Amino acid sequence: MTDHIHDEHCDHEHEAGINWQLVQGWVQTGILIIMGLYFIDLALPGGQLGNYINVDNFGWLTWVGAAIFLSMGIINAADLLRTRPEEHHHDHSHEHDHEHASAGSLSSWIFLGIATIPLIFGLGVPSKPLSADAISGDLSTNVSTINFGTSQSSIDIPSEQRNILDWIKAFSQSSDLREFEGQAVDVIGFVYKDAQLRGTDDFMVVRFTMSCCVADARPFGLVVDFPTGQEFSQDTWIQVKGHIEIRSIDGIDTPVILADSVEVTSQPEQPYLYF
Amino acid sequence: MEFDLTIFATRFLGIFIEATPFLLLGTLASGLIEAFVNKDDIARMVPHNPVLATIMGGMLGFMFPVCECGVVPVTRRLYKKGLPLSTGIAFLLAAPVMNPVVVASTYAAFGAGPVLYGRYIMTALVAIGVGLIFTVQNRPQRILRPQAIFVPITGGSEAVMPAESERMELLPGIKKALLLAHEEFFEMGRYLIFGSLLAAAMGTLALDKEIETLASNPVNSVFVMQASAFILSVCSTVDAFLALAFANTFTTGSILSFLVFGPMVDIKSTMMFLGVFKRRVVFYLIALPFLLTALLSIAINLNIRL
Structure with missing residues (x-):
């Protein structure tokens, strides 16, 4: 120069x-x-x-x-x-x-x-969506206390087409969880071993949801009852098919997926569900 | 929880990627103001009465729709164009809520009810209230950092500059706006990056059982929600949806405090304030809105009728 x-x-x-x-x-x-x-x-x-x-x-x-x-x-x-x-x-x-x-x-x-x-x-740094390690606290909270405000009802969506967020919304918008008893379920999410479920074969199938970006990401999940559930390791993406059973846990009605099949699948193109 | 680099990177990049376009639009708006708005326009626009001028600052967001990342460079530019101090502070605090996008998102989340009205009334009260406090200080040098101070044109070395009262031609104006936006992005961007790093390190909201026991307490719930709003640094355009998640467990006042205080001040905007205001003033800009919002929210929770 x-x-x-x-x-x-x-x-x-x-x-x-x-x-x-x-x-x-x-x-x-x-x-x-x-x-x-x-x-x-x-x-x-x-x-x-x-x-x-x-x-x-x-x-x-x-x-x-x-x-x-x-x-x-x-x-x-x-x-x-x-x-x-x-x-x-x-x-x-x-x-x-x-x-x-x-x-x-x-x-x-x-x-x-x-x-x-x-x-x-x-x-x-290799690009990855939020995973099980980003979940703090326990997820198996009382689903009927979650508020979705004026957002659209998901009860009208056919049960096999509901994703995890639709299910949680439907539960929170329902006055009696028993109405879901026996409904068919087909959802995709990743495996999360919730501390509350330790000692059982049950695990959770979880998706992070967001409205804007990962700063507002919240995990939602459903408990899965599957005989060989322990074989799936944390964060594995799975497709769970089965039907809903309402169990009374500590006096609170809690929906659980009684799974007929759990298959390992690939991570969806959009890893998060959007509000 | 152990430190996980991948999760940290995802959180940091998520905030950065979401916020950066807003900051870029803000710096571009700031550049366009520099090129196409002259000081006489500002002087004509702002009422002489300081109280009216401050109230106008609180409403200015509907004219310059910017969120909390974009508002900082725009405010700084308006200061350089001679905007009164208190008007700018009211604008800075209110604009992230006082704009059409946030009206829409708050309405979508909560409908037309007490939360929507409460959010707007409280934001106006707090922003204009804090702005009015600053009307007692009429020496900008004590408040602003040198880059933000309005310099009346005098002779000397700056005489090479085109006379600032002239509006620029369209194309040179856009070119100048982009060059200024570039300068400003590098200056403000580093505060945004610091803020995003901090917010990512704080993690997502860990609402443990212990915190939820505070949810129904009329006083503590407010402080918990204001602290979460500060730490989470969620963009004001969507914070209403996040607030929904707490609406059943937390008191109404605390939900309002989250929606009012969060857009005014959070980790990333605090960092950016440091590029405009002196450090002491940044402290006031956090503390005053925090206290005023808390006061109003607690009053609502305790059902105090005026």
């Missing part, structure tokens, strides 16, 4: 020869473009976005994010290319001078480093 003449705003901190403002401008441009591409990669069909947010409601926002990232990256690159270094003096450069670390200083590099944290996690 040739020697540049710096404007008076940015020449006091760095050594002659390297225009740190320009270097960091390019690093920022790189981060923006990689973020944009990462968001696109997440949002494309077959991408991992479903592990993080409610794709149905907010998937489009990821595209908006990608579009803004890429536009910012491209405009910034054009700006860096077009502007000769001695002119590289945006009319907003005074914003840096007071508080912002000056280009090339240690803190300015640390700040840039922080911006790469999402990329490090996103590209460096």
Whole structure:
């Protein structure tokens, strides 16, 4: 790089020869473009976005994010290319001078480093949905106390088509759980060994639900009674077929799936159920 | 529970991926305001009476629909354009709730009932109340960090800048808006990233049996729900659905406190406030809404009639 003449705003901190403002401008441009591409990669069909947010409601926002990232990256690159270094003096450069670390200083590099944290996690850690380890407390709570407000009733859905959330909703919207006795069940979820069920063969089939993103994720599950239930290990995705039995546990009516079959299956494309 | 890197990464990325587009839209809005709104527009828009100006700040969200991630850069930009301090604070606190999207989501979750009305009345009271407290301080230098301070145009080194009272042409304006949004994203983004890391580390809501015993207590339930709102850092556009989960077990006042305090202040917005306000002021911006919301919610729980 040739020697540049710096404007008076940015020449006091760095050594002659390297225009740190320009270097960091390019690093920022790189981060923006990689973020944009990462968001696109997440949002494309077959991408991992479903592990993080409610794709149905907010998937489009990821595209908006990608579009803004890429536009910012491209405009910034054009700006860096077009502007000769001695002119590289945006009319907003005074914003840096007071508080912002000056280009090339240690803190300015640390700040840039922080911006790469999402990329490090996103590209460096294998993408997985929330699993049994993310469940705290016990799940086998009294289903009739869960409130779904004015959300649509799921009692009208044919019983074999209800997913785990539909079942929990139906239970909470019903005045008498006995009406579900004997109804056919066909649900997909992952195995969760609830502490309350320790000592029995029973386990739970669980799905995380969300309305927005994993910050509001809540697990819901149904107790499964299956003779060889202990063979399934935690977090295995399974399809459970059977029918509902209402048991009285500690005086509280509790629905349990009496399973005819439990089969290992692959993780659904959308691991979470959406409210 | 042991630390699980995969779960931590999922939680962190979930919050980051959900919040970042909102922050980007906020920084873009801020850039567009810089390019296309001039100081005279702001001066004309804001009433001279400080009380009226603060009330207007509380309602401004319906004009600039932003959530809690987007509102911070927009507020900072409006401050640079000369928005009064108290108006900006009322806007900052109220806008994440005072916007059409949140009206819709709260209505979808709770219907048109006391929770919907209560949320809006309380948000207006708390945001405008805190804003009014700040009308006594008329020296922005004591409140704001230098990047947010309105600088009246004087001569000197800044004279190369285009006169700020001029509105920019469309295309150069958009280009400038994107360049500013880029600057601002790197500045605010790091607070968002810190906030998301913290919120992810706190985990999802662990409502243990011990906490549920507090659920029906008129005072403790409020503090539990406000603390959860702060820690969970759920976006204001959907927090109503999350609040539903507690609606049967927790007192109505505490549900309202969750819906009022959460959008004003949470871990990630606190981090972003640090980019606008001095540290001491950020403390007040957490403590005042916390106390005011708690006061109102407890009053509701105790069925105090005014």
